[in-house]
Amino acid sequence: MSSFLPIFPKLLILLNYVFIIIVLFGKKSPSKTISWLLVLYFMPTLGFILYLFFGIDWRKKRIISRISESKYLNEEGNKTTTYRENLLLKGHIEANAKKELINIAATATKLPLYENNSIQVFSNTNTIFQSMINDIENATHHIHLEFYIINNDSTGQILRDALLKVASKNVSIKIIVDVIGSRKSLKSNFFKVLKKHPNINLAAFRPVWIPLVNLKANYRNHRKLIIIDGTIGYLGGMNVGDEYLGKNKRFGYWRDTAIRITGESVNNIQLVFFQDWYFVKKIRLSRNPFYFPDFSNTCFGTSLTHIVPSSPHSNWDTIAQLYFESIASARTSLYITTPYFIPDEALLMALKTAALGGCDVKLLVPGRPDHILTFLATTSFFEEVLASGVQVFTYDPHRFVHSKVITVDNMVASIGSANVDQRSMNINFEITAFIYDKKVVATINEHFMNDLKHSRQIYLSDLQQRSIFIKTAESVARLFSPIL
Template sequence: MEATGVLAYIIGFFVMSAAFVSVVIFLENRDPSRTIAWLLVLLLFPVVGFVIYILFGQNMKKKKIFKIQKLFSEINANKIFESIQNFENLITIQKQAIMEDLVFYDPDINIKRRVMNLLLNTGRAPFTLNNSVKILNSGEEKFKALFEDIRNAKRHIHLEYYIIKDSQIGRAVKELLIEKAREGIQIRLLYDDVGCWNLWFKRSFFDEMRECGIKVAPFLPVKLPFLNRRLNYRNHRKIVVIDGKIGYVGGINIGDEYLGKDEKFGYWRDTHMRIEGEAVYMLQLTFLLDWYFSTKEKLFSTCYFPAISYCGHNVMQIVASGPDSDWEAIHQAYFTAISQAKRMIYIQTPYFIPDDSLLVALRTAALSGVDVRIMFPGKPDHKIVYHASLSYFESILKSGGKVFLYDEKGFLHSKVMVVDDDIASVGTANMDLRSFMINFEINGFIYDKEIVNSLKQDFLNDQLRCKEITLEEYHNRPMLQKLKGSYARLFSPIL
């Protein structure tokens, strides 16, 4: 009888807590779809739903937890960006240059102008003209190039990853970094504490690096993994900066699956960029801000922003977004580019959970005759997200857009968008609400026709390994799959 009474008391506590949380959510005036989704979770699963909300649902106050804006004021006050034309002044100058058409001489550049100006305003992201960009389409290409650059490093190596695994490639990276540290190279490694959960019980992996002088730090460490509101705000970025002159950014983490060695997924199709030039300044800045946030160590010496000679003519902006910003810069840039498209929109993404604005923009583009194509994995890695994603394809197909499922013998993890042969985006952000509104992400927006056309051709080559889904096939899929999609979509605003 006593046990029954205790159980009733516990259940009653959770139910009352869920009711209280429901009122809090309602009064926060969030997006209506997210409010309804959370209320639905708490109504249907008052006990489990309360725990899920504690872990993933709390709306952390940006000003209390993320103080990056304050740091920007310190940076400007100390004039540490004099070597790269003074950060804020550079943005002001570039806004004026765009308004006066001093950047592009092509009369049909409205989409570029709109996106570039938007990112100057929302992402504090100056565009750079002096860059050489190489697209890397697999883990093999990325790690081959990265290892060579690390071996040639002369001063410092900065790495920031969402996932690092104690794997064959992970150990190879560790051994190479230890070798360079023993040569006297300054090395810092920032990892996401939740993304690297597999190393919670393998601390020796990082300890071996620390013993050799490598500085290693977790981003937003989770001390109580199952009861911590920080669990929801993760650093999904993948950045490497070498000597302040060479940078890497894209979708490839450090794990054997990214080399196609996972039996479940097989060949892993991903996209990464190797950058030489002034765009590396912004990768460096993003890393140093994240490092400061995690360690309180200020590293804004001009030695991390060395003078860069001519590298190439690729025009691009590096854009970081996350809960530390007042604007959803990558999300808004995607919306602007899609809504301005005149000819084609090609998207590769492992997850497809757009908000209403992006979905309407894509449907409107397709209905107006724009060639809209979305490429998506043929097999799931996260089932509920996968089925929720599939549920959004009906409206795309009805509007005249095309959907391609990537070869089931491989897995598609690329985060790429190409619009009108004029603009492309490659980075860490998926086409989903978590990437756009919750995680810390970083993308490169490219305005160089040579690189944009290369990414377009990569998409068309990948399309040869895909199965196109017609609207009829979509409607005729098994009933169980339809039910899974409908159920998963209910929770899509909080996935």
């Protein structure tokens, strides 16, 4: 070991030069390329660690093979065009007005648009969680869960106990948790009792084999979804843990958004779970009627809904492209809630252009950080979006807003797990629902306006009062923003 130490600095410099060459030929965006070059050159030790963890693009090479996302999703592809055309012909005002969004989602995901849905929007995390537990306890055939974080605390234990209770009634349960997000629970005894039950299967998403040199820190499963008996689905931004129910003193009241879907679109959430289950277990689940019920004889509602997954092994950055089109197509109103606002150049330009064009653009972000670097990167964008006419609001600093919601022109809304940042757009596994239903959108906008009552509007004059230290910190964080 002692003989290795003298050559370590030279080895580090050599590896950094190799990384610099990889960056130059990596065909990333210019902003990402410049950021990595600066970090690697001026901060070689830190740059080496950061690039090893977050910079190397393994997604279409060895670690993430091209799994059969298309195997499951392309089977629905022949339905996509038929469903889209038929539904548009039925006279949906929202669908006709935003048909470009539908075309992008249908083409990129190969998933059909469904109309026979009822959607309930939740804005209170305790209500969300209680509804989930009630539906879980009433399951009769299967429960599929997928979360970035399930904590080993009182909230996590309530979920675990409910799963054990229903598993004893011969209900089949499959759970996917992310290794990074749920690492503390996975290291504890929390999941051991679940693993022992014959009706429960647990899968860890992309295990980290070398914790100290984590080459898999990127490409995490950030999805949050539940499917119950193939007829009820949940998705949104909330994980499972005490802090998400407002029980953590650091964050206080936790504001999040989720939806409960009953009807045909649950089929597409199920397909996404099937894809992820194959990814982690290499087991293909059978497409039987228990997983994919026949909805043709039951009317649930008329909420036109497109379930949109996005992942690093897809051909398209689907959610990023849909966010871009949503913003670019906005004419009268654009309301965005996100805990992390770190847009790329295209999204930023679209947002500023919408505001300059006279659209009522409102952006709501947290008023306090959960991660200081991402918070500073977020606030670094305030000045230029304000100058274009975007209205910026920061949530009550004694609360925390974690919703990932966009509404456009009172016609369409997206709710899911994806933040407005480059990690959600390009790197992580995400899922969101695009909903074309004026009544649902009106409910979401009502929640948004209520959130603004607990928020502070930011003006350019406020930013001028920032200290040199804060401005410098924001500039440094902004430099890192393409790789956060």
